[in-house]
Amino acid sequence: MVLAEELAKQQKSISVAEFFEKNKHLLGFDSPTRGIITTIKEAIDNALDACEESMVLPDILVIIRKTGSDTYSIAVEDNGPGIMPEQVPFVFGKLLYGSRFHQVRQSRGQQGIGISAAVLYAQLTSGTPAVVISRTGAKTKAHRFTLMIRTQTNEPEVLSHEEIDWALPHGTRIELEFASSMAAKKRLLEYLKYTSIVNPHARFRIEIDGEGTTFERVSGEVPPCPRSIKPHPHGIELGILKRMAAASDLPVEVFLQEEFSRVGKKTASEILALALIDGGVTASSLSPPDLKTLLATMQTVRIPAPPAQTCLSPIGEELLVEGLEKEFALDFVKARSRAPGVFSGHSFVVEAAIGYGGRLEAEGSAKILRFANRVPLLYQQGACAITQSIQSINWKGYGISQAGLPMGPVLILVHVASTNVPFTSESKDAVASIPEVEREIVLALQELGRDLKLFLSRRDRGRIAEDRARAVCAIIPDIASKVAEIVEAPVPDTSAIEGRIMRRVVVKRGLRGDHVSIRVDNHTAKPVELTLYDISADTGEGATIPPDFVSDLDGETTKCWRVALPPHESFLTEYPGSGGGSLSVQGIDESQMVLLNLDE
Template sequence: MIQKTAEEMAREHKEISISQFFEKNRHLLGYDNKTKALLTIVKEGVDNALDATEEAGILPDIYVKIEELDREKYKIVIKDNGPGIVRRQIPNIFGKLLYGSKFHRLRQSRGQQGIGISGCVLYSQLTTGEPTRVISSTGDGKTHKYEIKIDVNRNEPVILKEEVVEDDEERRWHGVQITFIAEGIYREHKQSVLEYLKQVAISNPYANIVFDSPNGRIEFVRGVDRLPKEPKEIKPHLYGVEVGIMARMIEETKARSLLTFLITEFSRVGKTSAEEICKKAGLDPKIIPKKLEHKDIVNLVHAIKEVKLSRPPTDCLSPLGKEFIEKGLKKELNPEFIAALSRPPEVYRGWPFQIEVGVAYGGSITEHSLMRFANRVPLLYQQGDCAITKAVSQIDWKRYGLQGDKMPEGPVVLFVHMVSVWVPFNSESKESIASYPIILKEIKLALQECLRKLSVYLSGIRKAAVIKEKKLIFEKYAHDTALAIEELTGEDKEKIKNLLMQIVQKRWSEVEEESEKEGENNGEENPKPTENNGSEGESEESGS
């Protein structure tokens, strides 16, 4: 066996770029197979389009086209009416992984890492060798056209073609159009592009989406003519800061004292709290942060955990709300019953989050389905690893009038949505949510509250069916009863029959009225979850 020296092995070591890493590990970005690859490209393009239009305050009009060019080779076009991208940013946004505006912002958005759309460019050039074509205008009368690839070794954009077109007054527009040519397989099933766009239309009912698929055109019409409230950017919360992050922030701060650093660089930290942290850490509040040693930073982080701080602000979140959830479910699923709610904001690891739930039953729904969302983005894969699935599987469905073990049976759709400034995904492909206990608890409590309303509705249907059946029995034997009374009393049987029918009608009207009142009382909505709701959730968890 030939032995190598340390010097020989050292010569083989070299730095790799992030592009090289994902070129060999594309499955981490969602390109596990050719069917999923098409979905991932559409998903990244549509997510960016929705983020851009919402941030600009524009109601989204999105166009998606998938055209088969050859066997397992497709052209994917995604166009939006957003604000467009300025010329100097186009090459970096599409030709450089880990380049974006959202990673450093603590604000709710679909994208987080800056590798989504550039990952599509990388996959396209890897599988077909074709560049990505980008057309953009900011509405200034100029349209910029690019053909871009990625230099994998340097993680830098390669501009193959650049053109500027002057638009006349009538042809002025704003937005972005992206064209990819990539390997893929188009199929229509539960984890397809079509299902993804349908769920996007549900979770973004203010968007109008036109999809030209290989099988024809489908339009998801806008159901709401206004956008949700715009989320605000916040500063990090001390409870979510670990030693390494604290050390980096101290190195980068311009604050001249530790006290000022704690008050100005973090959310919800006042002078009293900052002084208490410094005291517990044994540090001088007036010390220059950059003079802190490693042991001082460790003591500081430990002291933070001993001080009670206000929760982070929640105006960084933009939940859909009851109305948007109901309208989204109604326009795409046409159910006979809908219940929806938004839980109050909660916190995990210092990050604020909120859970929203919708339950749709009957109507056009023919089978059960679980729809999972994070910041309004559908999660179609890795269902078994997701906190939403785990929380749903802990529900005792029989308690709410439904059959089933881990999932309910019958025509019921569960809509579960998590909004957060930083969704804890299990992987870079952003397909499932990590199972933090507080997240599981909030999902269960929200589901239980909606399911109680469904239970009242179902029990009303079953009670009405029993009442109707009994009424029919009485009506059926009214003639025989009238005939027997006629023989006993000599009264006219038709007169007796009419009196009997009047009695039946009056009695059953009273029963139906009582049933409706009972249903209204039991189904009365609770705008704020109470302590009883929490205790019920915990008792059910221990019993399931």
């Protein structure tokens, strides 16, 4: 038997940097291809968070340059508030160092791992240090660092530090070099596109080997930065409560009100009365059994949900619809922001949108866009609670075919925003399965599904009606000529009737004696706006409705009417003249219109 002494010799402490170096796939660095996307994502998350905190409109530049057969240099630059020079080595050169870990509010980054993991990955694969430039204001110079991470200790190693001139008044730039490939270029651009949809106040520019693409901002307003709130009594665990109480010299009654969200004097008294604890004793003096009772009572007393409005920053229905419409020119799109919910004391809100048709592919599975705290999720779609919730819905009931996922030209967007998004892994690829969250996703999508069903059945009814109308129109000319034959009259023009049956706009110009008439009939169910251009030798003077605009050229006069017609209404103007020339119509699709120039 090998003795315990021998085994003990091998026991040692492992630094968190060593751990993540060996397990880099846990942080999204599974492959060189993915490494490049993860790095850019981490840098952009940080830039957007910092800009939001300092109320700056983000302007973010990403530069990718090939530096060797399989090495790339990646630089990400922002116009955020910058980082104090003494903090730079820790922010970039130490894992688990950050400002948002203990804050209860929605933010993209939280653990202080992401960007230093990118630095770790760079030095592991290319052996080169990170280059960081940061400037905190126009009055100070910029600071330039080259730095690495000492893996065995998880401490930063600064190789150089100097003050330099820099074009930006404030901001941060990080440059890394690592073994990678641009195999995922399409996915990278997709990531930027989706990031820009949910961050309409930010501008992104990306240059890949000199070739640039810009994702312009569409809003000039910085969204309000979510504010940190106190923990909610329903989301606390005994170990944490013990720590909080031990650190407080307040009377319990005040401690509860000061340290927890949504606990006022009344709630505090109610909790303490039920727990049989004297509100006057100091929190730090509570015994372990007292704390257990206190916790149990806190969690049974009814307390309002945490104040989601201040700590969360949803995208909003309007913005979701706009972003999707712009990107996919959809036939149908609708968004729904659900009311905030709570799981284990963490606030969350689910937003969802469904799109149909447009530029979406008609075949194959629906397009799924997943977001968490305004960050697109690109990997592990199958493992994500969002996907599983989508699959759990019976889409056939909404007129959509389904094979696990819904099929056809459908887009489904889900955004989960929370003070603590429950990811399945530290690479933040997929949302873990939390019943409260899944329920909200399903409810939001079911609401939207009903709207989609309505749209699809209306469209189908429209199609049936159109088919019938088309059949009727096909025989009208025959009927007309038969009737004309019987009554021995000339064959009438039936286009206007066809227009009416087909629910189109009919524009008709004709000559009645020495008068020219122009008539527009709106047979559609919608208001229409169009512009008539009537070009002939007639001047149009004396028209019953005078033209809005007249211009002469080489003896021909262009007479122009702007016509706005409610459904089923008509426009008619007449002027003295002899006709001829041409009539054209602008502002309406040709397929929606019948144009008859009868005096030609």
